Amino acid sequence: MLRHLLSIEDLNRAEAEALLERALALKAEWHAGGHPDAPLRGKTLALVFEKPSLRTRVAFEAGMTQLGGHGSYLSANDIDMGGRESVADVARNLSRWVQIIAARVFRHSTVVELARHATVPVINALCDREHPCQALADMLTLRERYGRLQGLRLAYVGDGNNVCHSLLLLGGLLGVDLALACPPDYQPDGGILERARRLAGESDATIELGHAPAEAVQGAHAVYTDVWTSMGQEHEAARRRPVFAPYQVNAGLMAQAAPGACFLHCLPAHRGEEVTADVIDGPASLVFDQAENRLHVQKALILTLLGAS
Numbered sequence: 001m002l003r004h005l006l007s008i009e010d011l012n013r014a015e016a017e018a019l020l021e022r023a024l025a026l027k028a029e030w031h032a033g034g035h036p037d038a039p040l041r042g043k044t045l046a047l048v049f050e051k052p053s054l055r056t057r058v059a060f061e062a063g064m065t066q067l068g069g070h071g072s073y074l075s076a077n078d079i080d081m082g083g084r085e086s087v088a089d090v091a092r093n094l095s096r097w098v099q100i101i102a103a104r105v106f107r108h109s110t111v112v113e114l115a116r117h118a119t120v121p122v123i124n125a126l127c128d129r130e131h132p133c134q135a136l137a138d139m140l141t142l143r144e145r146y147g148r149l150q151g152l153r154l155a156y157v158g159d160g161n162n163v164c165h166s167l168l169l170l171g172g173l174l175g176v177d178l179a180l181a182c183p184p185d186y187q188p189d190g191g192i193l194e195r196a197r198r199l200a201g202e203s204d205a206t207i208e209l210g211h212a213p214a215e216a217v218q219g220a221h222a223v224y225t226d227v228w229t230s231m232g233q234e235h236e237a238a239r240r241r242p243v244f245a246p247y248q249v250n251a252g253l254m255a256q257a258a259p260g261a262c263f264l265h266c267l268p269a270h271r272g273e274e275v276t277a278d279v280i281d282g283p284a285s286l287v288f289d290q291a292e293n294r295l296h297v298q299k300a301l302i303l304t305l306l307g308a309s
């Protein structure tokens, strides 16, 4: 049974598929008028965020409200985890008041530590290593668009970062072929890649790792990119810009993907850097569907972790 979601590796294939099914059902119910049964009445989600957020925070808070519960947001200024109070004590205190915790942290070890000391479920709302909620919303978006996941080809162009890691693992789990183009010094983590390859072997999917965007996008149903500099790496921005410039997703690159290919980005985006405005604001872009799907997936995740029907 799923106890925490710290990594995509906490999910098996059946659990990941069930989450996507549940998210689709919740999406349909929400668009048809809402959730009159208010399954989370009286329940609180604590949002412990060390970094800024628009989508993750609002999707969690609105999701709790829509399900009859409440979200309590705690910024680094409020609780200063590890400074004012240890991570373990934050987890022990929160567990006495709230039913579930979502944490956005700098270090993956912090969500692991929270989960070790919490007696309630903990969700990784982004860390330096993974962004599992994002990857689930991305797969939901592809599933809606193509009616299937198995056998789709997803090209990821850019930094081998947290978003890339969760996509690798979830793609491998769900049978999506991944083709990566990352600069040589910005490849995904070797351990994650190896485990993603093992999952891909079981789901009959492939993972290609290269440096050439034009090769990665050949035959791709979707082209995905993320910022060149993630939160916490701001001091590297100037050094990264020239390295990543050849990895920009623009109309010329999209033209080399499969006909009708869609464009994906977790957002926030920097138009003119990793993607041009004509692509992200054009007809192939599904970025706001991805953003909406964060809501539905995160609701499905909370209900599942709380064992709510």
Ligand code: CP
Residues within 6 Å of the ligand: 052, 053, 054, 055, 056, 057, 126, 134, 266, 267, 268
């Ligand atoms: N995509 C994403 O996680 O957005 P936020 O950083 O705004 O939450």
Ligand code: NVA
Residues within 6 Å of the ligand: 126, 161, 162, 163, 226, 227, 229, 230, 231, 266, 267, 268
């Ligand atoms: N890779 C980005 C994703 C933001 C949602 C970051 O970590 O800043």
